[in-house]
Amino acid sequence: MRGLDGKVAVIAGGGGIGAETARRLASEGCNVMLGDIAIGPAEAAAAAITAEGGATCVAHAFDASDDASVKALVDAAIARFGRVDFMHANAADMVSIRSDTDALTIDLDVYDRTIQVNQRGYLSCTRHALPHLIANRGAIVYTSSSAAHMGEPERVAYAMTKAAANALMRHVASRWGKEGVRANSICPGMVLTQQIKEHIPQEFVDRVLLAHRSWRLGESEDIAAMVAMLFSKDGEWITGQVIAVDGGASIRP
Numbered sequence: 542m543r544g545l546d547g548k549v550a551v552i553a554g555g556g557g558i559g560a561e562t563a564r565r566l567a568s569e570g571c572n573v574m575l576g577d578i579a580i581g582p583a584e585a586a587a588a589a590i591t592a593e594g595g596a597t598c599v600a601h602a603f604d605a606s607d608d609a610s611v612k613a614l615v616d617a618a619i620a621r622f623g624r625v626d627f628m629h630a631n632a633a634d635m636v637s638i639r640s641d642t643d644a645l646t647i648d649l650d651v652y653d654r655t656i657q658v659n660q661r662g663y664l665s666c667t668r669h670a671l672p673h674l675i676a677n678r679g680a681i682v683y684t685s686s687s688a689a690h691m692g693e694p695e696r697v698a699y700a701m702t703k704a705a706a707n708a709l710m711r712h713v714a715s716r717w718g719k720e721g722v723r724a725n726s727i728c729p730g731m732v733l734t735q736q737i738k739e740h741i742p743q744e745f746v747d748r749v750l751l752a753h754r755s756w757r758l759g760e761s762e763d764i765a766a767m768v769a770m771l772f773s774k775d776g777e778w779i780t781g782q783v784i785a786v787d788g789g790a791s792i793r794p
């Protein structure tokens with residue numbers, strides 16, 4: 542893709558989709574600061590990506606719920622690579638989601654934690670990256686979810702945070718578009734990360750596949766490709782959009 546070589550991305554939240562996005566960006570010549578609260582797997586991913594011979598990927602421990610920690614992640618990218626062109630706000634608390642029920646029964650501590658990581662964390666990613674994105678006419682991509690607009694009967698806090706991500710994205714696209722900053726959200730369908738392959742029963746996966754028009758479920762590479770395109774010069778005229786990468790699970794105007 543055009544315009545990624547020599548650039549620098551911060552990926553805030555590794556794991557399945559984040560690490561694969563780091564791999565794709567590095568293969569396009571873009572250096573990556575890969576942040577995650579689970580530093581062990583992030584370091585292993587960064588070392589493997591760098592060994593593949595593209596650009597450099599470095600891991601950095603951070604907590605999306607802590608604004609100072611998000612700032613330190615961006616500062617680490619500046620210290621290591623000298624610039625930041627792209628931010629991928631991607632971390633989500635996938636532990637709290639297991640107790641994320643409905644509006645009547647959700648434990649308020651679960652609600653608060655979900656908001657703090659998924660929602661306030663995305664605001665922190667935005668505000669600490671923005672000065673650099675403005676300076677470099679860069680871009681930000683938020684990993685959202687179809688949960689933002691589906692009206693699921695459970696996971697109320699998760700859905701609220703993903704709707705908030707889309708609202709934040711539209712705000713950033715509108716407020717800083719004339720200064721060269723682009724912002725977009727991606728709503729993945731079910732992506733079979735290692736975590737999901739290990740923890741979700743096959744019977745559930747088969748049932749979810751029925752709701753997708755594609756013959757298969759998603760892989761992390763599917764999302765990574767869209768992030769790379771949105772960061773690249775090929776995506777220069779795309780901003781303010783909520784983009785489904787979901788094998789046709791949703792069809793919207």
Ligand SMILES: NC(=O)c1ccc[n+]([C@@H]2O[C@H](COP(=O)([O-])OP(=O)(O)OC[C@H]3O[C@@H](n4cnc5c(N)ncnc54)[C@H](O)[C@@H]3O)[C@@H](O)[C@H]2O)c1
Pocket residue numbers: 553554555556557558559576577578579603604605606631632633634635658684685686687728729730731732733734736737
């Ligand atoms: N996999 C899917 O099917 C799917 C579908 C829709 C949306 N998403 C979204 O994609 C994004 C990535 O999800 P994934 O499937 O790769 O999950 P994942 O669990 O593999 O990755 C999430 C990463 O976030 C990290 N994280 C959690 N809390 C953190 C914190 N406080 N600070 C920093 N890092 C933290 C985790 O350690 C993990 O590495 C999430 O925003 C998720 O909501 C995923």
